[in-house]
Amino acid sequence: MINQSKTSDTHFCFESSNTSCPKYIYSTAVRASLYILLGAVIIMTVFGNLLVIITIAQMKQLHTPTNFLVLSLAVADFLLGAMVMPPSMVRSLETCWYLGNVFCRIHSSTDVMLCCASILNLLLISIDRYYAVCQPLHYHTRVTNCVTVIMILTFWSLSAFILFGMMLFNMSTRNAEDIYRNSFQCEGSCSVLQSRMSSVISSVLGFFTPALVIIVLYLKILVIARRQACSIQRGFPLHSTSVKATHIFISELIDVACQL
Template sequence: MDPELNVSSRNYIVDDIHPCYESYNLTFIFTSNPSIVCVLLYVFLGSLCLVTICGNLLVMISIIYFKQLHTPTNYLILSLAVADLLVGVLVFPFSMAFTVTSCLYHENLICKIRDSFDVSLCTSSILNLCCISIDRYYAVCQPLTYRTKINTRVTLIVILLCWGVSVLIGIGIIIAGFSQGTCEEMCSVDVVVANTIGPVFSFYLPAIIMLCIYLKIFLVAQKQVKSIQNTTCRSTKSGAIVSKMERKATKTLAIVMGVFLLCLTPYFICVVFQPLADNPPSVPVIETLNWLALSNSMLNPLIYAFFYSWFRSAFRMIISGKIFHSNLADTKLI
């Protein structure tokens, strides 16, 4: 996710700030004698990529293998993990190989393919989070009808729609010229329009919807807490336990969404306002925001492991290799 830089800045970008490129006859190539900073940079980004892939693989294997985790909410989490895994597999290597400077000086199809993957997977992540927020709304606000409205069939249809829309938005935005790493010069008016419409539909609108839904869930949960505190009958205690579990799940997923917004909001603000600024952000700032946004794909599995005891149990069994020695699919995770 690398916003376009002014063409006039191309003459000094690489020499000034990029430790891995050097100029040769007015062209910029990857240096054959990388500095320590360059090596450390790629070691760090490579480690980030590896952690992202392994973490999301753990989430995917856990949900697929353990029957206890076969729930509509976890299927949505699985879809989110797939998007994050693909970010690690596809976007990270492309972004490492074709950084801001590389993209600016290699105007080819590969650069646009990288952008398309980037936009599609980012959109898929936020649409999955939007669907998760809707799932939590029904679980907390309409618990009596939740299982009839949100079942496996409905969840799978929603997941397919999320991915279909994400692919279409990714292709459409790249065709329209969304400059999150555009590899060719564009009319400034086109850049402003593309950089406004794209983020509105792929980020800002879904984010506002999610915030409104979680605010509604919070208000309803507060009422449920007061209601539970005012009752003492045994049947209500049973319902209280279920309600407490739902609120914990909602809190955890709200944290996932909050981390997502913290990671991506700075980038999308930069994307929208950069074409309008007289002095656009420097390349180091743009690259930092880009990798902050991408690092969200690494953080989600860590959040699951920290807040969900059953995910921690599943992770331990997978890492220790127990699932390869015996059938533990029906194991009760605690």
């Protein structure tokens, strides 16, 4: 795409540059519709999570371990909606990146860290629900506000560590990245060259491993919930600890849904 000939039928991100990326122009109706749709999604993401943050932060009766985890997840999603999604929307619809190489790196790095933080918070919520249902007698002694805050800070630090690890591994490919930028990358694109090692490590630590643990934990919760539902249908007494835990779990889910 470098030094490509310009014709009257071809549009480019920077018409005055010989190294500009080609630009695809959507029709006015399609572009306006997509801007309205994606803009509405961004607004709902930002203000919906902001409402959760304000509600939990201001109401002391909501300062419970589960709600702290919901608060941490809302912060991650709020930052994604406010910092990552708007530039991504413009890049997708304009098919060009006009914010410069420095902000491209900042945007890509922030995207990776916040996505990792979001899925790690989902992992914390699944662990919290597992203890509430499967070990109800030890839940209130093991899962306290202090322990929850420490775990939240640890997982946010892990997200930053994954990002730092990616940057560290990518330093070894800096020469290759410079060659790629000078020879192949056109002006108006936003792409970050990653080494294979950094891609594998970030994918495994930031997505596949947490997703696998979340699936296993919720399958375990589902098995116990179905077992207790069968016990209820067969007429067993409801005073057993595991049955009470199931009822507590269901009521807490309803409370969280009402808060959201």
